[in-house]
Amino acid sequence: MRIDVLTLFPEMFPGYLGQSLLKRAIDNSLVQIQLHNIRDWARGKHQQVDDRPFGGGPGMVLRPEPVVECVEEVQQQGDQPGHLILLTPQGRRLDQPHVEQLAGKARLTLICGRYEGVDQRVIDLLRPEELSIGDYVLGGGEVAAMVVIDAVVRLVPGVLGDEESNRQDSFSGAERLLEFSQYTRPREYRGLKVPDVLVSGNHPDIARWREEQQRQRTRERRGDLLEGE
Ligand code: ADE
Numbered sequence: 001m002r003i004d005v006l007t008l009f010p011e012m013f014p015g016y017l018g019q020s021l022l023k024r025a026i027d028n029s030l031v032q033i034q035l036h037n038i039r040d041w042a043r044g045k046h047q048q049v050d051d052r053p054f055g056g057g058p059g060m061v062l063r064p065e066p067v068v069e070c071v072e073e074v075q076q077q078g079d080q081p082g083h084l085i086l087l088t089p090q091g092r093r094l095d096q097p098h099v100e101q102l103a104g105k106a107r108l109t110l111i112c113g114r115y116e117g118v119d120q121r122v123i124d125l126l127r128p129e130e131l132s133i134g135d136y137v138l139g140g141g142e143v144a145a146m147v148v149i150d151a152v153v154r155l156v157p158g159v160l161g162d163e164e165s166n167r168q169d170s171f172s173g174a175e176r177l178l179e180f181s182q183y184t185r186p187r188e189y190r191g192l193k194v195p196d197v198l199v200s201g202n203h204p205d206i207a208r209w210r211e212e213q214q215r216q217r218t219r220e221r222r223g224d225l226l227e228g229e
Contacts, residue, residue: 001105001156002032004074004082005145006067007112008049010035012142022150025159033149036074041066050114059116067111067122074109082109084128085148087141088117091130094148096171102148103155110148112141171225178222180213 005013013035017026025031042049043065050060075081083105092098102108111118111128123130133144154160166172170179183194197209218225 001030001103001153002034002078002082002107003149004034004036004107004109005112006036006038006070006074006110007142007145008038008114009112009140009142010037013146016146021159022153025153025156028158030156030158031153034074036070038066038070041070041073053116057116061116062114062118062122064119064121064125067118068125071109071111071126078107080107082107084109084111084126086111086113086118086123086128086130087133087144087148088113088130089132089135089137091132093132093134094151096151096169096176099151100155103152108148108152110141110145112145114140176225177214177218178225180210180217
C-alpha cells in the first residue's frame, strides 16, 4: 500500500513513522509513505498558504490553490491516484469496519487541514472523503492522519505477522465485541490471581470463558455495540 500525506507540517511524521511496527512494514516494502509539504505549492514571495475568512470571524483558512494543486500533482505520481481523504472534524466518524475497507485500497492520499479549516472549494473541486477520528477538535489533521495510518497499516497483510491477532481485536471479527481481559506471568500479583481457567490447558473452556467476558464487557461498557443484535 502507498500512502501520501499532504501537510504543512511534514516534520511531525518521522518520529511516528520510526516506530517499530510501521518501520518494519516500511522496511519490508509492505507500506510506502510519502510526505508532501503543501507550502511547496504556495505562490508568491511569501508563499502564503492561509488567509482570513471572507465574512469575518476568528482564525485562518487554508487557501484553495496550494491544496488543490498539490493534490493534483501528487495524484499523478504512481500507477493510480489514491483514494482521497480530507481529515476534518466535519467528516464521517472513523470506525473499525471503515478502517478494514481502507486497508483494502492500494493507495490512500491524506490531506491534513489546519487552522479554522480549508476553503470549501477544495472539497467542491476534489470531492474527497471527509473523515473525522472522533467528536473533538484537534489543532490540525496531522495527528488524525497518523491515527488513520496506524489503524490501517496494521491490517495490511503481512504487517502484523499473525493474521489471527487482528480478528481478536476489539470491534473486529464477526461480532465486533470488546476484547477479553489478558493476563501474563506472574500467576499471582499482590494477592490477585490469574483466573484458573486460563492456566487449565482446556482450550474449549478458555474459548468459552473469553467469549463470555467479551459479551459481559461489551454489555457493561458499550451497550451501543450490541444494539444491532
Ligand atoms: N482535524 C481537527 N479535528 C479533527 C478530527 N476530530 N478528526 C479529523 N481531523 C481533524
